[in-house]
Amino acid sequence: MKKDIQIPEVTNVYIAIVKEFNNEFQCDDWNAYIINNKEVAIEMVIIVSKGYDEDKLLETSVMRKKIEKLPAKSFAKIELLQGEVVNITNFFNVTFFEGTKMYDKKYVFEKGTIKESALRTIPLLNKRGIVIK
Secondary structure (H helix, E strand, O other): OHHHOOOOOOOOEEEEEEEEEEOOOOEEEEEEEEEEOOOOOEEEEEEEEEEEEOOOOEEOOOEEEEEEEEOOOEEEEEEEEOHHHHHOEEEEEEEEEEOOEEEEEEEEEOOOOOOHHHOEEEOOOOEEEEEEO
8 A cells, every 4th residue: 555655756846044134133044945946836835844953952843834835936935043943953844736746855954054154046046045955
């Protein structure tokens, strides 16, 4: 039975962590974005995220976000990564529908990978950040 279940490979959907200036608080923030670089919209997008550090026995609350429809070649802000959350491992589990097929993928930003020296320009966002494909 389990062998009959086919989960298609996710392509052209990414998670990015972007460093942005917050005009309201006059500081830099790290924000997570989902990017749909497909030629079609994706629907019923569910994102579950959590941060953890096994060395310090530290973990964050589980965050959930739902996006009804993310148009083709677009992006949406998921959440703000506050304080120490940037310095621990962060994962984002993304589930969505493209047409009638369900897709699922886990994106992991390992501890120490969210840092200034890793920032690159992200074309669709036109901002500097780190992308997991």
